[in-house]
């Protein structure tokens with residue numbers, strides 16, 4: 001199956017928390033936030049239906065909790081980190097005259113709307129940019145799983161996973177200079193070659209419901225639009 005941009009009308013974009021931190025290991029890089037907000041607006045102007053699922057790794061990851069913090073609590077803190085990111089990104093969109101509907105999988109009415117499929121579908125149909133935060137609302141999951149779950153529920157044609165690398169490689173490109181870039185691959189090949197695309201829960205869901213995934217580098221200006229429009233940018237993972 002080849003990537004066909006003309007078949008893509010609704011996308012769920014997963015943005016890892018670490019992207020927001022830019023070159024730092026924690027927090028936010030203003031230039032990155034400006035660029036991501038502008039990229040999102042460009043895609044929305046192209047007429048695509050757009051939902052964003054935000055990670056929280058720039059603030060907190062459940063797996064890295066202090067010794068006396070239980071995993072369940074740590075995961076709750078991790079989910080709250082994604083809510084912080086949603087509020088920050090929505091401000092950058094608002095300052096550019098774009099309103100985003102923020103949906104949280106954990107109920108906190110003063111901060112964000114509680115996610116339901118029907119409400120989110122309505123927002124997307126009205127042309128609003130949706131930001132989905134608090135992951136799946138459950139500990140022991142990741143925001144990659146949340147991205148595939150939202151894509152499945154909302155009938156998105158594509159999950160775009162924005163990272164700091166160009167896509168999927170045959171090996172870790174940082175450690176192995178001979179690692180080969182893979183432009184196109186099936187779910188089954190990813191499994192048989194033991195390649196790292198997303199965690200297994202997220203990946204299984206994508207595979208079971210045949211949600212195509214594209215992994216791309218979110219670090220270049222305009223890359224979000226390019227990843228959607230280009231047949232060659234990023235790695236396309238499909239049935």
Ligand code: UDP
Nearest residue numbers: 017055056057062075078135136141142143
């Ligand atoms: N998390 C969770 N349930 C979810 C999604 C996220 O418990 O459904 C927690 C988990 O602790 C995770 C943290 O939130 O480490 C941040 O999410 P993630 O690691 O996916 O963010 P990213 O690495 O993409 O920035």
